[in-house]
Amino acid sequence: MLRLLSIEFHKFKYSKASKVLSFIYFVLLSAIALFSIIKFNIGPIKFHLAEMGIFNFPYIWHFNTYIAAILKFFLLLVIVSMISNEYSYKTLKQNLIDGLSKKEFILSKFYMVVAFALISTLFVFFTSLILGILYSDYNEFTIIFSDLEYLLAFFIKLVGFFSLGLFFGILVKRSAFAIGAILVWLLAENIFKGYLYWAFRNNNNTDETVNTIMQFLPLEALSNLIKEPFSKLNAIKTAAHQIGETITKSYDVEITTIAIVLTWTFIFIYSSYILLKKRDL
C-alpha cells in the first residue's frame, strides 16, 4: 500500500496542472474563513455573518463541510485528469509493462482518492476549529466536539464523488469527455427525478415517494449526505416562524445514506477494475 501511495504521489508531485488545481482548491477552502469578515454596516442595519451564529459549535461543522463540499469539483478535475492522462500519455500501458498489475493500478488511484479526501477533511477540521474558537459563542469541550459526524460524512462524500470521477476517467479516457459524462449523469438523475414527480403526481405523499426512490442514485445519495444547513440557523428559523412556517426537518447524517454511498463507491472502483481488466491497451 505504501509502495502504491508513493508511486501515486510521485506522479502527482511532478504534474503541474494537478498541483495548480489542488493549490487553488486549498486556497478556496481557506477562503471559508473569509465568511467571518462579511460585515455590512449600512446606517442602522448591522450585519456581521460571523455573529449570525454560523461559526458556533457544533453548527460550524455542518456549515463548513457543506460549503467545502461545493469545492470538491476542483479535486475532481485533478483526479479525472490524472487518470485520463495515463491513457493519453500511454503511461498506463508502460506502468503495466513495468510490472504494475491492473489491480494495483486501480488501487493506487483509489488510495489517491482516499488521500485527497482525508487531507481535505483534516483541512476543513482545522480551519473550522480555528474559526470556531475565534467566533463561537460556546467554547465548552463537549460542544466543540459534538456533531463530528458531519466530518465523517464529508470524508465519505469526497471518497464517493472522486470514485465516481475515477470510474468515468477510466471509462471515457479523456478528461473533458469524462467531466462531460458526469454532468450528463447529473442531468439524467434530475430528469429522472422530474419524471418521478410526474409519475407520482397523484400520490398523497409525492415528495416522500420520489425521495425514497431517488436516494439510491449516486449523485442524489452524495448530496443527501450533508443536508443544506441554512434553514437550521436560528436567525432563519426565527424569520420563517414569523411568516408562519415551521421548519421541521432532520439535518442528521443518516446511516442508510452512508451505506448507499459506500456501496456506490465499491461499485465504481470494482467496475473500474473490471473495465481495465477487459480492455486491450
Added chain:
Amino acid sequence: METLLSLNKLNKKYGQIHAVNNLSFDIVKGNIYGILGPNGSGKSTTLGIILNVINKTSGDYTWFNNSISPIEALKKVGAIIERPNFYPDMTATQNLALICKIKGVAKSKINEKLKIVNLFERKDSNFSTFSLGMKQRLAIASALLNDPEILILDEPTNGLDPQGIHEIRQIIKTIATNGTTILLASHLLDEVEKICSHVIVIRNGKKLYSGLVNEMTASKGILELKVDTNQQKLLELLETHTAIDKVSTNNNTYVATLNKDVSAAEINQYLFNKGVILSQLIKRKPSLEQQFLDLTNNN
C-alpha cells in the same frame, strides 16, 4: 538451456480479425531473437499479450517456466513498446525514479543506465523537450533499470533518422554482448539480419518460420539467367529441370530458385546441350529480404 518464455498456441481475435493465430515458440536464455513480419502481422499484439496489456483469446504463455506469477515476471523483464511512453512534466531522472518504484529496484541504477544510453548530460531535462531518438534511448534506459533477464524491444528504431538508428543498434549490440537475452520485433530485415541470431517470421498472426537466421538464408541459392533469344524455350527447360523449384521473370532476367545443390556450370552445360545460349548466368545466395518475401508470399 533455460527457457525464459514459452508461447503455446496463443490466439488473439479482434472480431473477425485473427491477429495472432496459434502462435507457439520458445525463447531460450542467451540468444537474440528477432520477430520479423510486415506491418500488421501481429508482432506488437503478441508482445502486448506476453506483457499483460492485451488479453489473449486462447492459448497460454509462461514466463521463466512458471516459477513466478506473470506480474512478478514482468519485474524481471525490460520492455519498450512502439513509442516511448513517459510523463512529459517529469525529467529523465524523475521518470526513471518512478519506474524504480514500480519495479522495486534501487534508484542508484538510474545514473548508470543513463550513461549507457548517453543521456546522462540531459538527466535533468523534462521529457517533453527530448527528441524522438532521445526518448527512445530513455525508454531503453528504463527497460534496463532492473538488469532484466530478457529485454523486449518492439520496433526500437521506428521513425528515427539514420544517426538515431545507428545509435540504438550500437546500444542493443552492447547490451547483447553482456549476455542479456533480447527479443526484437521488427519489420526491417536488415535490422534482424544485423542483430539477431534467431528469427521467428510471422505473417497474419501465423508463424511461417522459426530458427537460426543463418539457416533461413542458407537455402540452395538462386540463379539469374538472361538470353538474347529463345526466351520461351529457356523458360520451358528451366521449369522441367529437377533441381529447379520455380522460375520467375524480372526485367528479362529469369530467376530460378534451386532445391538441390547444382553448380552454375552444370546448368550452363545442360542448357547449351539443349541449344540455349545464355548471355548472363549468376548463381548467388538469396538475401534475407528475398527469403522473407518468398516466405510471406507463399504461405
